[in-house]
Amino acid sequence: MPHALITGANRGLGLEHVSQLLKREWTISAAVRDPESADALKALDPGDGRLNILAYDASDLNAANALKDQVKGPIDILFANAGVMGPKEQSFGEAANDGFLDTFRVNTLAPLALAEAFADQVAQSQLKVIALQSSRMGSIADNDSGGRYAYRASKAALNAVGKSLSIDLKDKDIVVLTLHPGWVRTDMGGPNGLLTPTEAVSAQLDLIARANPAMSGRFFHVSGEDLPW
Numbered sequence: 001m002p003h004a005l006i007t008g009a010n011r012g013l014g015l016e017h018v019s020q021l022l023k024r025e026w027t028i029s030a031a032v033r034d035p036e037s038a039d040a041l042k043a044l045d046p047g048d049g050r051l052n053i054l055a056y057d058a059s060d061l062n063a064a065n066a067l068k069d070q071v072k073g074p075i076d077i078l079f080a081n082a083g084v085m086g087p088k089e090q091s092f093g094e095a096a097n098d099g100f101l102d103t104f105r106v107n108t109l110a111p112l113a114l115a116e117a118f119a120d121q122v123a124q125s126q127l128k129v130i131a132l133q134s135s136r137m138g139s140i141a142d143n144d145s146g147g148r149y150a151y152r153a154s155k156a157a158l159n160a161v162g163k164s165l166s167i168d169l170k171d172k173d174i175v176v177l178t179l180h181p182g183w184v185r186t187d188m189g190g191p192n193g194l195l196t197p198t199e200a201v202s203a204q205l206d207l208i209a210r211a212n213p214a215m216s217g218r219f220f221h222v223s224g225e226d227l228p229w
């Protein structure tokens, strides 16, 4: 039975990934900051042992290794999905603040720590995919509106992490996908997003199902098109 480890699994895109993969008979390790209050996630539990809910705080650098003690066996998809928009102060004149560093911890360092902790287990699986939930806002070439310093920089750095991972993990046959989910109607995306979580996640899972070595280290729009770095 295929197995996915997904962070930020209690709401938004992460929750929808859990929902759709459970329907496809996957086993899920769902990593969330506060398991106690993860009611929407618990409501998805099919009650047959395929949903394991685990405590994980992406802002803690030791969290990935702590998770490793609890997640055993092959991992077909390691999905580093948890992310934050960062502090309110991200406009020019106020953007150089500690919140910038906090944003990097969650959006950039945590996915790298997960990849370092779990690469061997991903390599033992059938699919062998590490998916990084990035954002088009991390594209330097696509930035024509400025601002959002912490979020943009943290996702641009995540993209750089993804590229290095694709090279360093090539010998393990791991495919590293850097993904933009589209503008999605979640708490982060807001009500005007162009896609529902159902649409975005279904398209992301189709993309992941097609994963092959030629896709590793590339930055994909949810449409399947390459995005510029």
Ligand SMILES: NC(=O)c1ccc[n+]([C@@H]2O[C@H](COP(=O)([O-])OP(=O)(O)OC[C@H]3O[C@@H](n4cnc5c(N)ncnc54)[C@H](OP(=O)(O)O)[C@@H]3O)[C@@H](O)[C@H]2O)c1
Pocket: 007, 008, 009, 010, 011, 012, 013, 014, 032, 033, 034, 056, 057, 058, 059, 081, 082, 083, 084, 106, 133, 134, 135, 136, 180, 181, 182, 183, 184, 185, 186, 187, 188, 189, 190, 193
């Ligand atoms: N929605 C969009 O339009 C859009 C576009 C581009 C990229 N993305 C990316 O997609 C990913 C998911 O976003 P979303 O739209 O689903 O946002 P969301 O609804 O705000 O959900 C964010 C998720 O990340 C988790 N998270 C935040 N900080 C965490 C931490 N320190 N430790 C563990 N989990 C943490 C949240 O958990 P809590 O409930 O505990 O806070 C929540 O599960 C993010 O990486 C985001 O940057 C989204």
